[in-house]
Amino acid sequence: MTGDSSALQLVLTGDPGLFAIVRLSLIVSLSAVLFASLIGLPVGALLALTRFRGREVAIVTLNAMMGLPPVVVGLAIFLALSRSGPLGAWGLLFTPQAMVIAQTVLVAPIIAAVTRQTIEDLWVEYCDEFTVMNVGPIRRITTLIWEARFSLVTALLAGFGRAAAEVGAIIIVGGNIDGFTRTMTTAIALETSKGDLPLAIGLGIVLIIIVIVINALAWGVRRAGERYAG
Secondary structure (H helix, E strand, O other), X not given: OHHHHHHHHHHHOXXXXXXXXXXXXXXXXXXXXXXXXXXXXHHHHHHHHOOOOOHHHHHHHHHHHOOOOHXXXXXXXXXXXXXXXXXXXXXXXXXXXXXXXXHHHHHHHHHHHHHHHHHHHHHHHHHHHHHHHOOOHHHHHHHHHHHOOOOOHHHHHHHHHHHHOOOHHHHHHHOOOOOOOOOHHHHHHHHHHHOOHHHHHHHHHHHHHHHHHHHHHHHHHHHHHHHHHO
Protein backbone atom coordinates (compact mmCIF):
# COMPACT_ATOMS: atom_id res chain seq x y z
CA MET A 1 0.00 0.00 0.00
CA THR A 2 2.93 2.36 0.67
CA GLY A 3 4.11 1.95 -2.90
CA ASP A 4 0.60 2.54 -4.25
CA SER A 5 0.21 5.68 -2.10
CA SER A 6 3.57 7.04 -3.24
CA ALA A 7 2.70 6.34 -6.88
CA LEU A 8 -0.59 8.16 -6.55
CA GLN A 9 1.18 11.06 -4.85
CA LEU A 10 3.63 11.35 -7.74
CA VAL A 11 0.73 11.56 -10.18
CA LEU A 12 -1.40 14.00 -8.18
CA THR A 13 1.47 16.35 -7.33
CA GLY A 14 2.61 16.51 -10.94
CA ASP A 15 6.12 15.14 -10.41
CA PRO A 16 8.32 16.85 -13.08
CA GLY A 17 10.35 13.71 -13.81
CA LEU A 18 7.25 11.62 -14.29
CA PHE A 19 5.50 14.07 -16.56
CA ALA A 20 8.63 14.71 -18.64
CA ILE A 21 8.59 11.00 -19.43
CA VAL A 22 4.86 11.13 -20.18
CA ARG A 23 5.29 14.12 -22.50
CA LEU A 24 8.05 12.44 -24.51
CA SER A 25 6.02 9.23 -24.74
CA LEU A 26 3.03 11.07 -26.17
CA ILE A 27 5.15 13.01 -28.66
CA VAL A 28 6.87 9.86 -29.91
CA SER A 29 3.75 7.68 -30.08
CA LEU A 30 1.46 10.27 -31.67
CA SER A 31 4.14 11.25 -34.20
CA ALA A 32 4.61 7.59 -35.13
CA VAL A 33 0.85 7.13 -35.59
CA LEU A 34 0.72 10.24 -37.79
CA PHE A 35 3.54 9.07 -40.06
CA ALA A 36 2.24 5.51 -40.09
CA SER A 37 -1.18 6.81 -41.15
CA LEU A 38 0.33 8.76 -44.04
CA ILE A 39 1.89 5.49 -45.19
CA GLY A 40 -0.68 2.90 -44.13
CA LEU A 41 -3.93 4.51 -45.27
CA PRO A 42 -3.03 4.91 -48.96
CA VAL A 43 -1.14 1.61 -49.11
CA GLY A 44 -4.07 -0.28 -47.57
CA ALA A 45 -6.57 1.41 -49.89
CA LEU A 46 -4.37 0.75 -52.92
CA LEU A 47 -4.17 -2.95 -52.08
CA ALA A 48 -7.94 -3.07 -51.62
CA LEU A 49 -8.78 -1.45 -54.95
CA THR A 50 -6.16 -2.77 -57.36
CA ARG A 51 -5.67 -6.19 -58.87
CA PHE A 52 -2.20 -7.32 -59.90
CA ARG A 53 -0.06 -10.42 -60.01
CA GLY A 54 1.17 -11.27 -56.54
CA ARG A 55 -1.58 -9.32 -54.79
CA GLU A 56 -2.39 -12.25 -52.50
CA VAL A 57 1.28 -12.56 -51.56
CA ALA A 58 1.38 -8.84 -50.79
CA ILE A 59 -1.71 -9.13 -48.56
CA VAL A 60 -0.33 -12.13 -46.69
CA THR A 61 2.98 -10.34 -46.23
CA LEU A 62 1.23 -7.22 -44.96
CA ASN A 63 -0.83 -9.24 -42.49
CA ALA A 64 2.30 -11.05 -41.31
CA MET A 65 4.03 -7.71 -40.75
CA MET A 66 1.39 -6.83 -38.17
CA GLY A 67 3.22 -9.22 -35.89
CA LEU A 68 6.75 -7.96 -36.53
CA PRO A 69 8.96 -8.71 -33.50
CA PRO A 70 9.82 -5.29 -32.01
CA VAL A 71 13.37 -6.27 -31.07
CA VAL A 72 14.08 -7.38 -34.64
CA VAL A 73 12.72 -4.09 -35.99
CA GLY A 74 14.80 -2.24 -33.42
CA LEU A 75 17.92 -4.16 -34.41
CA ALA A 76 17.37 -3.48 -38.12
CA ILE A 77 16.92 0.24 -37.53
CA PHE A 78 19.89 0.28 -35.16
CA LEU A 79 22.09 -1.20 -37.87
CA ALA A 80 20.76 1.24 -40.45
CA LEU A 81 21.30 4.29 -38.23
CA SER A 82 24.63 3.24 -36.69
CA ARG A 83 27.80 5.01 -37.79
CA SER A 84 28.71 2.17 -40.14
CA GLY A 85 25.15 1.86 -41.45
CA PRO A 86 23.72 3.39 -44.64
CA LEU A 87 21.92 6.14 -42.69
CA GLY A 88 24.63 6.72 -40.10
CA ALA A 89 25.40 10.20 -41.47
CA TRP A 90 21.98 11.37 -40.27
CA GLY A 91 23.09 11.04 -36.64
CA LEU A 92 19.67 9.85 -35.46
CA LEU A 93 20.67 6.88 -33.31
CA PHE A 94 19.73 7.27 -29.63
CA THR A 95 17.36 10.17 -30.36
CA PRO A 96 13.57 10.54 -30.17
CA GLN A 97 13.53 10.66 -33.98
CA ALA A 98 14.96 7.12 -34.13
CA MET A 99 12.24 5.99 -31.73
CA VAL A 100 9.58 7.54 -33.99
CA ILE A 101 11.04 5.67 -36.97
CA ALA A 102 10.96 2.37 -35.09
CA GLN A 103 7.37 2.84 -33.95
CA THR A 104 6.30 3.93 -37.42
CA VAL A 105 7.68 0.72 -38.91
CA LEU A 106 5.72 -1.29 -36.33
CA VAL A 107 2.47 0.67 -36.61
CA ALA A 108 2.21 1.21 -40.39
CA PRO A 109 1.43 -2.46 -41.24
CA ILE A 110 -1.38 -2.51 -38.67
CA ILE A 111 -3.02 0.60 -40.10
CA ALA A 112 -2.49 -0.61 -43.68
CA ALA A 113 -3.97 -4.06 -43.03
CA VAL A 114 -7.06 -2.74 -41.23
CA THR A 115 -7.51 -0.09 -43.93
CA ARG A 116 -7.30 -2.67 -46.70
CA GLN A 117 -10.02 -4.82 -45.17
CA THR A 118 -12.26 -1.82 -44.45
CA ILE A 119 -11.90 -0.32 -47.93
CA GLU A 120 -12.31 -3.70 -49.61
CA ASP A 121 -15.61 -4.26 -47.81
CA LEU A 122 -16.77 -0.75 -48.74
CA TRP A 123 -15.72 -1.24 -52.37
CA VAL A 124 -18.29 -4.02 -52.74
CA GLU A 125 -20.99 -1.44 -52.03
CA TYR A 126 -19.65 1.29 -54.33
CA CYS A 127 -18.10 -0.76 -57.13
CA ASP A 128 -20.94 -0.50 -59.68
CA GLU A 129 -21.49 3.20 -59.01
CA PHE A 130 -17.83 4.09 -59.46
CA THR A 131 -17.57 1.96 -62.59
CA VAL A 132 -20.58 3.67 -64.22
CA MET A 133 -19.21 7.12 -63.30
CA ASN A 134 -15.75 6.13 -64.61
CA VAL A 135 -14.03 7.33 -61.43
CA GLY A 136 -10.23 7.12 -61.60
CA PRO A 137 -8.02 5.16 -59.14
CA ILE A 138 -6.84 8.19 -57.14
CA ARG A 139 -10.38 9.52 -56.79
CA ARG A 140 -11.58 6.08 -55.71
CA ILE A 141 -8.94 5.86 -52.98
CA THR A 142 -9.57 9.33 -51.59
CA THR A 143 -13.36 8.98 -51.74
CA LEU A 144 -13.47 5.60 -50.04
CA ILE A 145 -11.00 6.65 -47.34
CA TRP A 146 -13.26 9.63 -46.63
CA GLU A 147 -16.37 7.45 -46.58
CA ALA A 148 -14.67 4.99 -44.22
CA ARG A 149 -13.14 7.68 -42.00
CA PHE A 150 -15.19 6.75 -38.94
CA SER A 151 -14.41 3.06 -39.27
CA LEU A 152 -10.73 3.82 -39.82
CA VAL A 153 -10.57 5.38 -36.37
CA THR A 154 -10.26 1.77 -35.19
CA ALA A 155 -7.10 1.38 -37.26
CA LEU A 156 -5.59 4.49 -35.76
CA LEU A 157 -6.46 3.36 -32.24
CA ALA A 158 -4.89 -0.03 -32.88
CA GLY A 159 -1.78 1.73 -34.11
CA PHE A 160 -1.63 4.00 -31.09
CA GLY A 161 -2.06 1.03 -28.78
CA ARG A 162 0.90 -0.71 -30.41
CA ALA A 163 3.03 2.43 -30.22
CA ALA A 164 2.13 3.31 -26.63
CA ALA A 165 2.93 -0.20 -25.40
CA GLU A 166 6.21 -0.59 -27.30
CA VAL A 167 9.37 -1.34 -25.32
CA GLY A 168 11.88 -3.51 -27.18
CA ALA A 169 12.47 -1.51 -30.36
CA ILE A 170 12.69 1.89 -28.72
CA ILE A 171 15.12 0.70 -26.05
CA ILE A 172 17.47 -0.51 -28.80
CA VAL A 173 17.32 2.62 -30.96
CA GLY A 174 16.70 5.16 -28.19
CA GLY A 175 18.94 3.86 -25.46
CA ASN A 176 16.52 4.77 -22.63
CA ILE A 177 18.55 7.90 -21.80
CA ASP A 178 17.22 9.75 -18.78
CA GLY A 179 15.69 13.09 -19.72
CA PHE A 180 16.15 12.49 -23.45
CA THR A 181 14.82 9.18 -24.76
CA ARG A 182 13.15 7.63 -21.73
CA THR A 183 9.46 6.81 -22.31
CA MET A 184 6.78 5.44 -20.02
CA THR A 185 7.21 1.81 -21.04
CA THR A 186 11.01 1.82 -20.92
CA ALA A 187 10.96 3.70 -17.60
CA ILE A 188 8.50 1.19 -16.11
CA ALA A 189 10.79 -1.68 -17.11
CA LEU A 190 13.86 0.10 -15.74
CA GLU A 191 12.34 1.31 -12.47
CA THR A 192 10.82 -2.12 -11.77
CA SER A 193 14.24 -3.75 -12.21
CA LYS A 194 15.73 -1.13 -9.86
CA GLY A 195 13.02 -1.68 -7.28
CA ASP A 196 11.58 1.85 -7.58
CA LEU A 197 8.00 0.62 -7.63
CA PRO A 198 6.26 3.95 -6.82
CA LEU A 199 7.56 5.57 -10.02
CA ALA A 200 6.87 2.42 -12.06
CA ILE A 201 3.32 2.16 -10.70
CA GLY A 202 2.76 5.90 -11.20
CA LEU A 203 3.82 5.66 -14.84
CA GLY A 204 1.63 2.59 -15.27
CA ILE A 205 -1.37 4.49 -13.90
CA VAL A 206 -0.75 7.42 -16.23
CA LEU A 207 -0.28 5.11 -19.24
CA ILE A 208 -3.59 3.35 -18.59
CA ILE A 209 -5.37 6.69 -18.11
CA ILE A 210 -3.95 8.05 -21.37
CA VAL A 211 -5.05 4.99 -23.34
CA ILE A 212 -8.56 5.18 -21.87
CA VAL A 213 -8.87 8.94 -22.49
CA ILE A 214 -7.67 8.71 -26.10
CA ASN A 215 -10.04 5.83 -26.83
CA ALA A 216 -12.91 7.74 -25.20
CA LEU A 217 -12.12 10.88 -27.21
CA ALA A 218 -11.91 8.88 -30.44
CA TRP A 219 -15.23 7.19 -29.67
CA GLY A 220 -16.82 10.57 -28.93
CA VAL A 221 -15.49 12.12 -32.14
CA ARG A 222 -16.69 9.14 -34.14
CA ARG A 223 -20.20 9.27 -32.67
CA ALA A 224 -20.43 13.03 -33.14
CA GLY A 225 -19.22 12.74 -36.72
CA GLU A 226 -21.68 9.98 -37.51
CA ARG A 227 -24.57 12.05 -36.13
CA TYR A 228 -23.47 15.11 -38.10
CA ALA A 229 -23.07 13.07 -41.30
CA GLY A 230 -26.48 11.51 -40.76
